Amino acid sequence: MAVAVAGALLASAPVASGQQSGVPEVSFSAPASVIEGRDIVVSLSLNVPAPGNVYALVRVEHVTAELSDTCNQYQALVHFWPDQNSKTVRIPTCADLDTDAETVTLRLASVSRGVPAPGQGAVTVTITEGSGPSATISVLPTSVAEGQSFTVTASLSHAVTSWVYVPLVITNTTAEASDYSTAGRITVRPNDTQSTVKIWTNRDNDADDEQFTVAVGTLQAGLRAPTTPPSPITLTITDPDTATATVSLSSNSPVVEGETALVTATLSGSLLQDVSIPLVLTLVNAETGDVRGPASVVIRARDLSGTAPFPTVRDLDLDNEQFTVALGTTLPAGVTAGSPNMVTVDVTDRTSQTSTVNLSALPQRVREGASTTITATLSLPAKSRLTIPLTVTRGSAEAGDFTLSASSITVPGGTRSGSVTVSTSQDADNDNDTFTVAVGALPAGYQAGTASSVQITIAEDNPPVAVVGADPDDGVVYVGEGNTKRLWVSLTQAPTANVTATVSIISGAAAASVSAGSSITFTPSDHRGKWFQLTGADDSVETYLRDARVRISLASTDADFDGSVLELPAKVVDDDASVSYYLADHGTTITAREGDLTITVTVKASRRVANQVSLNETLQETTGYRLRRDTNDYVPRFGSIPAGSDTGHIALNIIDTSEVEAVDLQKWTLTNLTGIDTSRNTINAELVDDDVSEILLFQAGSTLVMVFSNRFYTDVRLRLVGWQGQTLNSSAHTLYQGTTRLTIDNVRIEDIQGIYIKTPPDQTQTVNGNVVTGTRGWHDDWIQPTPGLILLPAGEDYPNNPGPDAFDTHPQHFS
Numbered sequence: 001m002a003v004a005v006a007g008a009l010l011a012s013a014p015v016a017s018g019q020q021s022g023v024p025e026v027s028f029s030a031p032a033s034v035i036e037g038r039d040i041v042v043s044l045s046l047n048v049p050a051p052g053n054v055y056a057l058v059r060v061e062h063v064t065a066e067l068s069d070t071c072n073q074y075q076a077l078v079h080f081w082p083d084q085n086s087k088t089v090r091i092p093t094c095a096d097l098d099t100d101a102e103t104v105t106l107r108l109a110s111v112s113r114g115v116p117a118p119g120q121g122a123v124t125v126t127i128t129e130g131s132g133p134s135a136t137i138s139v140l141p142t143s144v145a146e147g148q149s150f151t152v153t154a155s156l157s158h159a160v161t162s163w164v165y166v167p168l169v170i171t172n173t174t175a176e177a178s179d180y181s182t183a184g185r186i187t188v189r190p191n192d193t194q195s196t197v198k199i200w201t202n203r204d205n206d207a208d209d210e211q212f213t214v215a216v217g218t219l220q221a222g223l224r225a226p227t228t229p230p231s232p233i234t235l236t237i238t239d240p241d242t243a244t245a246t247v248s249l250s251s252n253s254p255v256v257e258g259e260t261a262l263v264t265a266t267l268s269g270s271l272l273q274d275v276s277i278p279l280v281l282t283l284v285n286a287e288t289g290d291v292r293g294p295a296s297v298v299i300r301a302r303d304l305s306g307t308a309p310f311p312t313v314r315d316l317d318l319d320n321e322q323f324t325v326a327l328g329t330t331l332p333a334g335v336t337a338g339s340p341n342m343v344t345v346d347v348t349d350r351t352s353q354t355s356t357v358n359l360s361a362l363p364q365r366v367r368e369g370a371s372t373t374i375t376a377t378l379s380l381p382a383k384s385r386l387t388i389p390l391t392v393t394r395g396s397a398e399a400g401d402f403t404l405s406a407s408s409i410t411v412p413g414g415t416r417s418g419s420v421t422v423s424t425s426q427d428a429d430n431d432n433d434t435f436t437v438a439v440g441a442l443p444a445g446y447q448a449g450t451a452s453s454v455q456i457t458i459a460e461d462n463p464p465v466a467v468v469g470a471d472p473d474d475g476v477v478y479v480g481e482g483n484t485k486r487l488w489v490s491l492t493q494a495p496t497a498n499v500t501a502t503v504s505i506i507s508g509a510a511a512a513s514v515s516a517g518s519s520i521t522f523t524p525s526d527h528r529g530k531w532f533q534l535t536g537a538d539d540s541v542e543t544y545l546r547d548a549r550v551r552i553s554l555a556s557t558d559a560d561f562d563g564s565v566l567e568l569p570a571k572v573v574d575d576d577a578s579v580s581y582y583l584a585d586h587g588t589t590i591t592a593r594e595g596d597l598t599i600t601v602t603v604k605a606s607r608r609v610a611n612q613v614s615l616n617e618t619l620q621e622t623t624g625y626r627l628r629r630d631t632n633d634y635v636p637r638f639g640s641i642p643a644g645s646d647t648g649h650i651a652l653n654i655i656d657t658s659e660v661e662a663v664d665l666q667k668w669t670l671t672n673l674t675g676i677d678t679s680r681n682t683i684n685a686e687l688v689d690d691d692v693s694e695i696l697l698f699q700a701g702s703t704l705v706m707v708f709s710n711r712f713y714t715d716v717r718l719r720l721v722g723w724q725g726q727t728l729n730s731s732a733h734t735l736y737q738g739t740t741r742l743t744i745d746n747v748r749i750e751d752i753q754g755i756y757i758k759t760p761p762d763q764t765q766t767v768n769g770n771v772v773t774g775t776r777g778w779h780d781d782w783i784q785p786t787p788g789l790i791l792l793p794a795g796e797d798y799p800n801n802p803g804p805d806a807f808d809t810h811p812q813h814f815s
Contacts (some may be wrong), residue, residue, distance in 0.1 A: 024050040024085075028058065033126040036069070037158065038088035040125055042106060044078050046085040053081035059109040060091060061122075065102030068094060068128055068161040068760050075109070083434050093127050094191070097162045099221030102127045127288060132222040133157045133193075135166045135232060137186070139214060143236040146203040150235055151750060154186035156193045160222075167217030168197075171232065175210035178202060179237060185217075187813025201237045207272060210237040230467070245269045246338030247277055247299075249327065254346035256380045258351070259413060261291070261310040261345045263325045266340065270302045275335055278328025279308060285345065285766050287320035289313060293325070294482040321347040349379075355380035357388060357439050358449035361422075361456055365559050368461040374437055375419040376409040378446070384413040389440030390420070397433035401425055401458060404437075424458045432560075433458040459559070463566040464492045465501065465552055470568060471645070477550065477570040479612030482538035484515060485644065489552065490528040491561070498523050499556040503532045508548025511572045512536050520759040536572035536610075544607060546572040573644050575610030581673050582606075582680035584647075589684040592654045599652040601683065603670065608646045613673075615639035620671045654687060697749055704747040709741060720744065722751055 028044040042058055042581075056078045060070055071092040078087050091106070107122045133156040140151050154166040166237045167184045181200045188195040199214070219225065245267040265277045274295045285291070293310035300306070310325065326342035351705035354377045366372040376388050388409040402424045409416040427433075438453035440740065469487035470477045479485040487500060501520040505512060517532030534550065548570040556562045584602035592599050603615055616638050641648030666685040670676050698705055716735050720728040729747045 011271055011592055024048050024054065026054070026108070028108055028123070030106050030125055030481040032124075033128050034093060035094040035130045036093050036102075037130050039092050040070075040104075040106070041088050042076070042091060044080075044087045044089070046080060049083040049085045049451045050080060050812060054104075055109045056080070056088060056113045057089075057109045059107045061105040061107060063103040063105055063124070064100075065104045065127060069096065069102050070104060071096070074148050087166075094131060095133070095158060095160045097132060097160055097164070097664075099129050099222065101129055101306050119622075132224050132587055133160060133163070133164075133222050134226045135216060135219055135698060136226055137166065137168070137214070137216055137233070139233050139235060140232065140304065143238060145238050145240055146201055148201060150199045150201075150214075151196055152183065152186065152199060153194060153196045154188055154189060159191045159193050163189050163190060165220055165224065167219070168522055169215045169217040169232075170199075171213045171215070173211040173234070174208070175212040175237060176204075178213070179204060179210050185747075199235075204239075207239055209239050210558050211235065240270055244334045244336070245271055246336050247327065247331065249325065249667070250344045251325070251343040253314060253344065254348050256350045256482070257290075257312050257350050258314040258350065258381055258383045259312060260695055261312060261347070262307050263293070263310060263343060263345075264305055264445060265297050265327075266298060266305040267299060267335070270304055271299075271334065272329070273301050275299050275307070277335070278330060280326045280328055281310070282324045282326065283538040284322040284324060284344070286323045287315070289345065290315060290321050291323050296328070310345065314350070317349070320349050323347070350380050350383070353380050355382070355446050356449035357442060357446055358451040359437065359439060359454045360451065361437075361454045364454065365457040366422075366424055366740040367458055367459045367563070368424055370461075371421055371423045373419050373421055373455060374404075374409070376411065376439070378411060378416045379449070379730050379802065382411045382413050383445065386411040386413070386418075386443070386446070388418070388442065388446075391438045391440050393436040395434035395436060395455070396431065397435040397458060398427070401427060401433050402435060402456070408440075408766070422456060422489040426461060432460060451750045452484075457559075463552075463554075463564045464561055465554060465564065465566050466490050466492055467566065467568060469551070475569065477526070477534060477568055478573055478608055479512065479534050479570065480573045480643040480797040481536045481575045483643050484533050484535045484612060486496050486533050489530045491531065493524050493560075494524050494527050495522060495556060495561050496524060497557040497567060499527070499554055499558065499561045501530070502553045502555070504551050506551045506567070506572070508546065508572075510537060510730060511546035512548040512550075512570055514550070527585040529677070534570060538575070538578065542574055542576040544574050545578065548572065548576070571608075571612045571644075573608045577607070578675060578689075579609055579672060580606040580675040580677045581613075583668075583683050583750070586680040587682065587684075591686045592652075599654060601650045601652065602669065603641065603650065604678070605641055605646040605648075608644055609641055610643060612643045615648050615673075617642065618670055618672045619650050619652075619668055619795055621666050621668060685741045697752075700743075700747050702746050703750075704744045704749065704752075706735075707746070718742070720747060720752055720755060 009482055023705055024046045025048075026044060028042055030040055030042045036596060044056055044058075046054065057075060058078065060073065062069070063073075071094040073091060076089045076091060078089050082088060088236035091104075100416050102126055103126050105122045105124050136155050138153050138155065140153070142150070144150060152168065156164060164187070166188065168183055168185060170182060179201075183197045183199050188198045209232055212562045213234050215232035216225070218229075232763060239445075247265050247267055248262045250266065251436050252785045263279065265279075267275075276298050278296045279294065281291070281293050291310055291312050294308050297306040308325075310323075312321075322341055322344060324344050327337050343500070353525050358377050358379075359374060360377065361372050361374050363372055374390075378386075388411065390404070390408055393406065402422055405421040405638060409418040409420050422437075422735055434455055434457050436453055436455045437802045439448045439570060442448065467487050467489050477485065477487065491499060499522040501522065503520065504516050505514060513535050514531045515535040517530070520530045520532060550568040550570050552566045552568075554561045554564040584604045590599065590601075601619060603618070604611070639648055639650035666687065669681050698707075704720075713748055715737050717734050718735060720733075722728050729744050733744055735742050778792065
């Protein structure tokens with residue numbers, strides 16, 4: 001019986017010797033030992049080139065080695081092209097941290113039919129221990145301000161299949177233990193060469209810079225230090241606080257009478273305590289009562305500035321006024337006067353002034369369904385209540401895309417601004433929309449400014465980011481307790497500037513965490529195929545599903561991406577409860593023909609599984625059914641139930657043999673799984689042979705009965721021809737797919753000279769050893785096999801309703 005491996009049809013080849021000269025024979029060899037991390041080079045050769053393709057399968061049997069020692073590879077398929085007589089194949093090995101030598105056995109498992117492998121048994125290869133990886137650390141940056149962090153990176157000279165822990169030794173120089181958070185070690189995952197940890201710094205009450213060092217501690221067995229051990233890395237925490245500072249003044253001059261002048265005192269550096277800065281108000285041409293203000297301004301500890309208000313008063317004259325504010329002569333300890341130490345404030349009389357009106361929108365770009373605010377700002381306070389009419393011009397926006405809360409903006413008397421709200425709606429298209437709002441006709445004393453109109457863009461609300469990894473049925477990301485799941489992120493289009501995607505857990509932080517890729521950067525030339533990793537927290541409490549929610553926030557100078565948010569629901573699947581397994585199509589019948597490579601059996605779990613469940617070698621045939629010829633009519637390929645899912649699939653290759661089996665009736669059941677539901681564990685299978693059909697003819701009164709030894713896998717047409725070439729009983733008769741019996745009225749066996757058989761285009765049938773191929777569709781040109789018929793001797797006594805079993809009970813038919 002043939003076996004299918006990796007999509008190629010192979011056959012088991014017996015070990016033989018003394019083959020005839022000129023017959024291709026395959027042999028192979030491999031080195032007796034190899035250093036871990038290097039490939040095992042296997043050489044295969046044919047003694048003479050073969051005229052056709054030859055396939056050979058080298059299987060890896062792990063003796064003392066584990067599957068991870070060969071990087072999870074357990075076989076290799078080798079293909080010889082016609083007239084090619086030598087090939088090599090590499091079996092990789094992966095480094096680990098143990099100090100033991102491991103052994104594997106390489107076996108020539110199978111070769112193409114008719115190609116013997118004389119004298120070949122197995123080759124044992126020893127994987128010898130190499131030198132373990134060296135571990136080093138680096139830190140960026142080496143100097144940060146208080147409250148910021150250092151990033152410490154551990155690097156291995158090469159990856160291993162084990163978890164690696166690189167210990168850190170932190171030694172204070174001038175720093176204290178409370179100045180930073182400690183980090184005991186860095187964990188490097190299997191098959192990775194780098195990992196990082198952050199050391200966060202804390203703000204303190206002194207004004208000193210601090211230093212400490214970080215170095216690699218005692219390494220675990222299997223790791224080694226570099227040939228030249230590096231020196232400890234010195235890290236510096238800079239303190240923005242100072243013991244002394246200079247102070248200077250600034251203001252918002254000029255102001256219109258009735259408004260408040262603001263005078264700001266600014267320090268050259270932050271201090272550790274509050275300070276009160278004395279101020280001196282001096283009238284230049286202002287009069288008593290035109291302005292008032294405080295005698296000092298307070299700057300809080302660790303702040304750099306404080307502001308003092310000096311409100312002005314509207315008077316009856318038409319003069320502009322002026323006053324100054326200066327630093328007092330007695331400043332607090334540690335503070336000295338800087339420059340400027342005095343500011344002059346101009347107060348403009350408002351009576352004869354014309355006020356300009358400008359518009360602004362915040363935000364000016366808004367997503368569908370959100371709102372924005374349009375603000376009118378005056379250069380001078382309104383003399384009285386002011387109504388500013390607005391005009392709206394639709395650009396690409398349509399009616400209903402937006403609504404203004406009012407058709408005008410009201411500015412109360414004595415103030416400078418007013419606003420309206422614009423609400424937007426979601427529409428059916430995928431385009432950005434724009435519209436413009438402008439200032440209308442203004443009353444006397446007011447004029448439109450340079451920004452008297454504003455254009456608003458309504459951006460589509462579909463987040464321009466896509467994530468692959470969620471369940472296609474409900475859009476939920478499922479991850480098992482204690483497991484990680486990698487989710488792939490792409491932008492839907494190339495941005496015009498870099499886009500930073502920040503991944504965070506916004507609810508359910510106790511159930512799940514973002515363990516890698518919490519910050520992702522996309523560029524205009526690289527906007528696809530990034531990933532982050534979600535980890536489910538493991539606990540001992542039986543809670544089937546725990547909820548979490550993942551948020552991906554985009555930030556960019558490209559407005560099409562900036563501010564976009566995508567949220568994904570996540571569920572952590574519990575691993576503490578039992579699970580049962582069953583066949584989804586229990587009790588049904590699968591019909592397949594020889595050579596099918598697309599048969600799939602679906603396996604269901606009673607609930608979503610926390611960890612991946614392998615379905616390899618879990619489907620078996622139940623023996624003892626009618627017309628059974630072989631126990632290897634199919635080869636199960638690999639399958640699994642992914643972590644977080646309740647559904648898995650086993651793909652099957654139905655073997656194409658040269659045996660005549662008619663229909664092989666089988667039952668398939670699950671095995672090798674813990675918790676199989678035996679009440680839902682059976683699928684019936686009909687494997688239809690495509691190799692040969694024999695025909696029984698017998699007479700039942702005036703009716704001719706034709707019984708075929710097996711079902712055809714497609715419809716076929718037949719035409720009966722008499723001895724003088726005439727068609728018997730009208731024209732064609734159809735034997736439909738899956739049937740074995742055809743009756744034709746008013747035809748006698750002795751009148752038949754032959755049968756013409758036709759199949760659809762590009763289909764073939766084999767009848768009595770003759771291959772019948774359909775051409776040019778269903779056409780009048782009938783295809784005739786080799787002359788001759790299967791006729792039964794006259795007078796044979798057959799049952800009234802013979803079926804395929806008649807071939808077993810009446811063997812005297814001939815062909």
